[in-house]
Amino acid sequence: MILHDYLPSGNGYKIRLLLSLLGKSYQLKHYDIVKGESRSAEFLSINPNGKIPVLELDDGRYLAESNAALFYLAQNSAFWPEDSWQQAQVIKWLSFEQYSHEPNIASPRFWLSHAGMTPARQAQLADKQQQGYAALAVMEQHLKQQDYFVANRLTIADIALYAYTHVAEEGGFDLQQFPAVLSWLGRIAKQSNYVSIDDDSALIN
Amino acid sequence: MILHDYLPSGNGYKIRLLLSLLGKSYQLKHYDIVKGESRSAEFLSINPNGKIPVLELDDGRYLAESNAALFYLAQNSAFWPEDSWQQAQVIKWLSFEQYSHEPNIASPRFWLSHAGMTPARQAQLADKQQQGYAALAVMEQHLKQQDYFVANRLTIADIALYAYTHVAEEGGFDLQQFPAVLSWLGRIAKQSNYVSIDDDSALIN
Secondary structure, three states: OEEEEEOOHHHHHHHHHHHHHHOOEEEEOOOOOOHHHOOOOHHHHHHOOOOOOOEEEEOOOOOOOOHHHHHHHHHOOOOOOOOOOHHHHHHHHHHHHHHHHHHHHHHHHHHHHHHHOOHHHHHHHHHHHHHHHHHHHHHHHHHOOOOOOOOEEHHHHHHHHHHHOOOHHHOOOOOOHHHHHHHHHHHHOOOOOOOOOOOOOOOEE | OOOOEEEEEEHHHHHHHHHHOOOOEEEEEEEHHHHHOOOOOOHHHHOOOOOOOOEEEEOOEEOOOOOHHHHHHHOOOOOOOOOOHHHHHHHHHHHHHHHHHHHHHHHHHHHHHOEEEEEEEHHHHHHHHHHHHHHHHHHHHHOOHHHHHHEOOOOHHHHHHHHHOHHHHHHHOHHHHHHHHHHHHHHHHHHOOOOOOOOOOOOOO
């Protein structure tokens, strides 16, 4: 498999982390999204929405959207529960991640630590951070009662939420206010076959 | 089942439309989100994220996030494909809907037609509408080649995307630029057991 990706992306890292936990090998093809490399005609032919990551299967099929790739790769593994109510809980947290969490936690990090600040971004920063703290508070409340988000074990719900939470401080968030979240981050980082977000060992030209 | 909802919400309407297409009865409990009724202590006890819709099952379990409710209700029906690659395509479009479509198409509609405009909202409107048009263009490109988003038949991917697309003009979007999208909207509105977004026949006190 080839993962079309941008190394600092938490959305890409979700897939890299799951692939590593599953013990699956892949190649990482890098695009500098700050330079617009995910908007080229070539890239738009593999994802018309112009966003990394895109998972390319061995047979040449392409799958865009990080949480769709998590879903597909996790089938028939412990990271996707068998019970349909638990599956629905996983989808709930994947939706929460894409709607309430990622736009408010990933964007400040991207602006402050990667792409640079602009007046239009600065005007949105305080509101994004307020909503990002609200998302972290929802996670804290949930993780006070259980070690993982669904089914008392590590699933793709945790992997999806881990990706941008563990680097939230790069977006100006103080995680010390969320002790249950910090404990959960620690549990994930101790998994066997864990890889860090900047691991580029799968990188190809 | 009880759907905790706000009648103009496209996110709630997704679930109402699927329930109707499935021929399932339910009761609709209404919250005026403009008045903050989804932020009360009572509401937060059923969804700590403070957002409608929430599906309440007959046994008292609660499920937040509209696309999670679609996933759960569609199990073992024609609206959720059996093939895992097709399932991943559905999840891809549900993710696209929550990340690239809904925030850019639903928010302008909510501001212009329901909640009212504020200076902070006005400052974001042009950018939202630009990104909303980009999402509609991605849909148009896909629907030029096929009648439905996945598996050549109506699935929850279509239902999720239909909800806010069919009322996009309330957010200032001109759908006449997207003939394939308009044809697809028409195919969905012709389904047997179709209900409109303002159908309040399930409403309870």
